[in-house]
Amino acid sequence: MSVNNTISLENYASDTGSVSSVQRTRILTLIGTIIAQFALGSVYTWSLFNAGLADKLNIPVDNVAFSFGILSLSLALASSVSGRLQERFGVRRVTIAAGIMMGLALLLTSFTSNIAMLYICAGFLLGAADGTGYLMTMSNCVRWFPERKGTISALAIGAYGLGSLGFKYINMSLLENSGLTHTFVVWGALAAVMVVVGGLLMQDAPAQQASAAQASNNKDFTTAEAMRKPQFWMLAVIFLTVCMSGLYVIGVAKDIGQQYADLSLTIAANAVAVIAMANLSGRLVLGVLSDKMARIRVVSIALLASLLGIAVLLFMPMNMNNFYAAVACIAFSFGGTITVYPSLVSDFFGLNNMAKNYGVIYLGFGIGSLLGSLVATAFGGFTATFYLIFGLLALSLMISLIIKAPQLQTQHA
Structure with missing residues (x-):
């Protein structure tokens, strides 16, 4: 090679x-x-x-x-x-x-x-x-x-x-x-x-030596330019929402199983393995799929999977199979989105400034998780957080279906 x-x-x-x-x-x-x-x-x-x-x-x-x-x-x-x-x-x-x-x-x-x-x-x-x-x-x-x-x-x-x-x-x-x-x-x-x-x-x-395509790229947004575009904040909302759903459920999966679904310790703890496998599957499957179709459509698929998982937790009777299916959907969505998002940001705002632009959006990783825990602490349980995540996922799914990449307007002296 x-x-x-x-x-x-x-x-x-x-x-x-x-x-x-x-x-x-x-x-x-x-x-x-x-x-x-x-x-x-x-x-x-x-x-x-x-x-x-x-x-x-x-x-x-x-x-x-x-x-x-x-x-x-x-x-x-x-x-x-x-x-x-x-x-x-x-x-x-x-x-x-x-x-x-x-x-x-x-x-x-x-x-x-x-x-x-x-x-x-x-x-x-x-x-x-x-x-x-x-x-x-x-x-x-x-x-x-x-x-x-x-x-x-x-x-x-x-x-x-x-x-x-x-x-x-x-x-x-x-x-x-x-x-x-x-x-x-x-x-x-x-x-x-x-x-x-x-x-x-x-x-x-x-x-790395810059390729000719990169050198001639006229669609690179600086972070300041990107943050003035509504698409930047739309992508930030989607990312924060997926991180809130994924990280909150991952962080308390065993406790959701025991306290919310009334499962035994062993069955609830096995959710960690289910989450790990689903998370990995999401990263690999959606990562490969993102090379074959528009990445924002891949994110739409991920949002739909997470929405389905939260809906099962909220509206379906809780048993082992439903619990595992719900957390698997959420972990699949989270893993896939985390994998696809850096490239998605470069699709919207260019490759050369991707690290800086994605770095700002990536703050939603921590903010989303923190918000989930804050809501649960303030309202004393899982249900309030699930309803908030459900609403944000529905909003994010709609955003992903209508958002289009911005065009860089060249400034002339």
Whole structure:
């Protein structure tokens, strides 16, 4: 396989000595990214810990679940600045620091004695560590393989999704045999080691040469220009809504099963595995589909799936099959939307400023999750949040059916 001219080998090969060393470097970076992403994805097992932490701290489950909303907001904020950290310190150092911070956050969570400490350790610190590693390592790996962006994105995103599935069994076993405190310690140590090892295998991707199509692109919006367009805020509303539905349900899935659907602990906990598989399926299926049809139509399909899932939770009798089907629809929609959205933003506002434009919209990842938890806490249960999400999903679906890409109006002096 040839690197061709998509990566500036002239500069990089002068240091490494040959094209074969470039191949070896980028394969090692891919392996390291997959390892790190798998560990970073483990945060989506959080619903396994809500009940135990609620008992330990003697507070309602909704108050504990709010920590996942804080985690998601912190993750989004950290993701938006991780690129600048990479520019200054390099992907290896930043990834290693993220791994150490993740392990430390989980270790401190094991000693949590009050709700404030839980929000700081399991919310802000854990979210910052996860967000710092997630988008940065994935985008760096994709830049190493410019001729296979879709495949590499699927591998990295798939590893992140599989992390919640793999750690579901690890953490469930630890909780059953070792208790809450020990589980956090082992989880933190294992995740930290995996992220650090992954970081050691990574190197920063060299600059890519702009293609002729990119050079002649006259439809690139700056962030200021994009934010003056109604389409920008329409896309932001859709993204926030999908994140609210996905992250809220993922964060409290086990508790929804036990308290809302009146299922046993074992059946409710299995929702974590269902969510992980549906999340991964959404990323792969909708990601591939987005190369075959308009991406906004793919988002419409994702919104319809999530709307169906919430409708089942609200209006259907709750049993194991309906519960699993509902959370699977919501997780499928969330995973697929997260995968498609960066490219969708570039379709609307151009490729060259995609990272900056998507970075602003990506804040909806954290805000959406936080809003879901706030509504549940304020109104004392799941139902109010489900109705809010149902309404926002219906609105977002209508937006996705009427929205059209804006045209850049060239300014003349």
